[in-house]
Amino acid sequence: MKEVSTKISLLFLIVLFFYACDSTKRVPNGKKLLAKSVILVDNNKENSEEVTELLSQKTNTKFLNLPFSLYFYNWAKPNHDSLFAEKFLKDSVRFERISKLLSSKQVYRLGESFWYSGIHNFLKNTGEPPIILDEAKTKKSLTKLKAYYFNQGYFNVDATIKIDSIGLKKVATEYNVTLGKPYIIDTINHEITSPVLDSLYGKTKYLSNIKSGEQYKSDNFESERNRLTNNFRNNGVYNFQQNYISFDIDTIKTGNKANVNLLISDYSFRAGDSLITTPFKIYKISEVNIYTDNPSSKNKVKIVDSVVYNNYNLYSIDKLKYRPKAITDAVFITKGGIYADYKNNLTSRSLNNFKVFTYPSIQYEVDPRDSLQSSLIANIYLSPRKKYSFGASFDALHSNIQDFGLSGNTSFSIRNLFNGAETFEIAARGNIGSSQDLANPDNTFFNISEYGADMRLNFPRLFFPIKTDKILPKEMIPSTQISLGFAKQQNIGLDKENFTGSITYNWTPKRYNAVRFDLVNIQYIKNINVNNYFNVYRSSYAALNNIANNYLIEQEYLNENGNLTIPIGTNWFLDQVLGENQSINPTPSDLDEIRSINERKNRLTENNLIIASSYSFSKTTKTNLLDNNFYVLRTKLETAGNLLSLFADGSNQPLGPNGNKTFFDIEFSQYVKAEFEYIKHFDLRNNKVFATRTFFGIAIPYGNSNSIPFSRSYFGGGSNDNRAWRPYGLGPGRSGARNDFNEANMKILLNAEFRFKIFGKLRGVLFVDAGNIWNVLDNVEDEELIFDGLASLKDIAVGSGFGFRYDFGFVVARFDFGFKTYNPAHEEGKRWFREYNFSNTVFNVGINYPF
Incomplete structure (x- = not known):
């Protein structure tokens, strides 16, 4: 009977699928579905995203050459509200019968339920309605194609369109583009009437984006406009705008050559009814005013307190709450210096880094005291955030440790604590949960708990006893964080107490580079229930x-x-x-x-005392959220135990039970740890991205240690690692993960993903993960766990699989299915594809992309 029911269900799904696969089901009579659209450039099919995106009307999104997005839309009932009303509300007999089981109110609300309404809205929002041919849009597409190739230097481009019927209610469009011969840049001249601009242009002429002998491209001219504008405005030409730059292109009787003449006119402005034209000039800063309370107009608000510090004027409508040096150190606009856009940006970033102001406003006005009208007054308006803020959150949760749990978090912040734009934060967290797998002698429902507290003090500068301006100039926007933390677990594992403390410095050597230096990072882990x-x-x-x-x-x-x-x-x-x-x-x-x-x-x-210092460097070429062609480089070097070792030697500290040096009767860890990670994304166009990651990490114990603390070791497997194995379920080496929580002190990881759009907000991915963990230079003697040169690379595990991503806008939900492709735990000759089936698959759920 069960087998018959399964077959009936399968038959029903097949019928439903083919019913939805009638792609013209929602196409109105007299209209045509745009089922196919082709662009031919010089009789060659053009599929690049840059060109296909020019079409004002494209076909429904396809995956495996099938419009699944349209099928999803067709599954939805277009008038589900009226169908529900017809079925339940207008049928008085049925309405009365259902009302006896539920209630009248619940019957009405039934129409808003997922089955009668939600599922249809979901299918409509996820899918795409049929694309109906619009001939006006096809003509608009034709115009865009001609304009695009014209801007690529094909001044004699021609384009036509052909519309063919390919079935009942279906049509195909074919765009034919004939390019002709492209135009090449020949001579380049310039006419710049303002001497100041002519001089600045001459100094950077070699950086021009327009070069003789290259094909004409409008993008290069736009890039040159941007380059010149930035160059002028960063060198004192305050009132220069891009519209003063124009190009005269001569192509008459030149034989497919373009002669370029760069034109930059003088500054013009209206004074009354007259239009005045004058050469551009370089402006200097005559005065810098900083308003710490952001008055709407300094003339309308009475200034109560003011101070002059280091050529900066600071004003406040109340008693000045900030130390002048703290504010002025973040300002890069200087009295006597020339105007520069980049100084505005640097000042805004630096002040915003304080976290005590909203984004600052910087305005300029011509100094009326300057008869030459070449001086500017800079006014910086700061809007303070509230001095005190409080936050709280509450969550219900489920995990592999607890069947049900409740957690809460509270935080309290004080801004400008010492009048130097410092911020102090204190946060507390707590969690109680229920677990049937853990001991519960009192038979209480909530039998596990965890709580903790953290304190952080942030300085928008380097907090150090000596001056560091020459080593780390303020242009690098340095900051300091001092933190303390405590956490305790009860009835979870070994019931740990975790004490932490750190002094951390951060700075940005360049716009997309970041450095973090942990001067000291202390962690003490005490196991209560060994x-x-x-x-x-x-x-x-x-x-x-x-x-x-x-x-x-x-x-x-x-x-x-x-x-x-x-x-x-x-x-x-x-x-x-x-x-x-x-x-x-x-x-x-x-x-x-x-x-x-x-x-x-x-x-x-054993209890672990770790006092470490570390240096981390990261660099990225990613400029915005939509950038899919970038790389990220991260490196880290950490050492621990060296200072404690010197202290123990100098103070004759007693040896511990294992014969190691101690600090206050606690054996401490000593090791050096290095990590390297490189992530590269390749934009393949047409919503396709190829992403890779390479990671290598090693931690070597020495001196007072012959192994690495568990909290500093590596593990393999999981949703952000090798997805064919569960967390801590891979390695070390070819051991086959014989322990519950497998870890080691060396790790190699390689990942590759091919990401593509299926339809709507749904994305697909094919991936391959390779890597493992090993023990090296520690106290492990089992050869299966040890990395022993290049020969051990045969123990690298390989997993592969597929997954789905759904973009909710604010977060991306991730679902991956990993298959063990090469498992080094098996004997040689039986490692490839022995577990490549759904019964051995590992299902991973994650948030956002793994790398």
Whole structure:
């Protein structure tokens, strides 16, 4: 019976699909669906996005040459509201019967439900209505095509259009473009009447975007206009605008050559009824006024407090609340300097970085005291944000740790704390949850909890005891953050307490470069419930218990099933094998595995004190959100434990239980860590992007450590990693992820994605991920886990698959299906495509793109 029902359901879906696949179902009588549109340029088909986007009317979006977007739209009922009213509201008998089960109000609201309304609205919004042929738009497209190629230097371009019927209610359009011979730039001359502009032009003439011998392209002329405008305005020509630049192009009897004459006229302005023309001149700044309360007009608002500092005038309608140096250090417009647009931008960015003002307003006026009318007064208006702000949020959540949870966050901010535009933030968070997988002796619903607090103090400058202006000039917009944090878990894992603190400096050497320097980053992790180790790391327990079953164990250390109790039985067994008074002598192979289990247990349960310093550098060529042709480079170098090691040596600190140096009786970590990441996006046009990522990271313990703390180690797998494996489910090496949370101190990762548009807001992706983690130069001795030169690269795991992205505008939802393509955990010869099926697929859900 079940098999028959499945077949009926499948048949129903097939019928529904083909019913929707009638692409002309929503095409009105007498109209034609634009089913195909082709552009032929010199009899060659043109598919570039730059050209196809010129068409005012394009066909419905297609995927695999099928208009799925139209099919989705056709699935929706166009008049679902009237159908619902006909079915329920106008049928009094049915309405009365349904009202007895629900209520009259609920019957009316039923029409707004997902099944009767929401699903149809979703299909309409996701899909696309049929594109009906509009001959006016085809003529407009023809004009655009001719204009486009004209601007590419084809001054004799010709274009025609042909419309053919290709079926019932369907037509195809064919645009035929004949280019002819392109025009080439020949001579380039200039006529610049203002001596100031002529001099500035001559200094940068070699940077011109218009070059003799190149094909004429209008874009190059527009780029040259922008270049000249920026050059003039950044060198003091305050009132220059792009419209003063024009080009005279001579193509008469030149034999497909274009002679260019650059024309820049003088400055003109209207004074009363007269139009006055005068040469452009360079303006200097005679005065800089800073209004810290942003009055609408300084003449209408009484200034109560003012101060002159370092040639800057600061005004306030109340007592001045800011230290003058703090404000003026962020201003790059200087008295006596020449006007420059880039100084305005730098000043705006720097003041905006304070986070105590909204975006500043910078205005200029000609100084009336200057008889030559070549001086400017700069007025900078600042709008303070509220000194105090409070925020709170509340969420219900579900995760792999808790079946149900409630979380809350609160934050409180104080701006301009010390009158130097500093901001102080304090935030508290808490979470209570319910989990059936964790111990619950009191049988309470909320049996797990986590809470914490963080404090951050931000300075819009380098907070350092000595001057650093010569090392990091203020043009780099430096800032400092001092932070402290505490978090505690209860009934989660080993019930950690986490103390953190840091002093961090940030600056931007260039517009799209960023540097972060952690002078000191402190983390102390204290494990409260170490006896819960084997309840959390079940793989280690299973391995230890299987070995213990081979030996005679006293009954008091076993449960009713004959397994080691936790923690009494497991601790007793480890002590009897590895302790001073050992009573169990296992085989050599069992002894090696028990030692390995005990070493991992000691490492993951020990308290960690990490005092590190790090330097991070990042660079990107991405200029805006729509840029799909860019790269991102990130590097990081971190060292830990060096200062503590010197302190321990100099103060004769006692050694810890493992024979390592201590700081206040806590063994500290010592290591060096380096990371490199490179992301590259290639814009393939037509809504197609090819994206790649390369990552390499290594952390090497030395001195006081022979392993890396868990919080500083690497893991493989997950929605932003190798998507064919779950988080912590890959490696190390070819070990096959034998532990619960597999980690190591070296990682290689390579990702590649081909992204494409399916229709509407739905995107598709094909991906390949490759990488793994290994142990290197630490205390691990298992050869399967260790990176041993180039030969270990054969342990790189490969996953591949497909996914979908749905763009909600403010966020992108991501769904990926990963398949294990090459699994190094299998024996050689059986690693490729052994698990390439849906039963072994890994489903990943994420937010936004993985890289």
